[in-house]
Amino acid sequence: MKKLSQDQIEEKLNAYPDWEYCDDAIHAEFEFENFKDCFSAMSRIAFECEAQNHHPEWKNVYNKLFISLSTHDAGGVTEKDFKLLKAIEQIVEVED
Structure with missing residues (x-):
C-alpha cells in the first residue's frame, strides 16, 4: 500500500x-x-480491526478513547487507514 502525501491526507x-x-x-x-x-x-472497533486486518495504536482512560492510525509497512498513512477511520466513525456515531 502506498503512503499518502501530506496534502492528500489533509x-x-x-x-x-x-x-x-x-x-x-x-x-x-x-x-x-x-x-x-x-x-x-x-469492542466493536476491535472486531472491525480484525475484519480489516489493520490495528490501531490506542489507549483508553475512563471515558476517553485515543486512537492513532498509520500503516507501519508503508511508513505512514495510507488508504487502509482511511478505510478503518470510516468504520470507526460509523461505530462511534452509533455510540453517541
Missing part, C-alpha cells in the same frame, strides 16, 4: 473534523458518557 481529513494528522499518523480522541460506553465502542 484533503481527506476535511471530511473528518475529529481527526488530525501529525507524526506520520492520523489521530482522534473520543469522549463517551462513561467507561462502559467507551469500552463497548472499543
Whole structure:
C-alpha cells in the first residue's frame, strides 16, 4: 500500500473534523458518557480491526478513547487507514 502525501491526507481529513494528522499518523480522541460506553465502542472497533486486518495504536482512560492510525509497512498513512477511520466513525456515531 502506498503512503499518502501530506496534502492528500489533509484533503481527506476535511471530511473528518475529529481527526488530525501529525507524526506520520492520523489521530482522534473520543469522549463517551462513561467507561462502559467507551469500552463497548472499543469492542466493536476491535472486531472491525480484525475484519480489516489493520490495528490501531490506542489507549483508553475512563471515558476517553485515543486512537492513532498509520500503516507501519508503508511508513505512514495510507488508504487502509482511511478505510478503518470510516468504520470507526460509523461505530462511534452509533455510540453517541
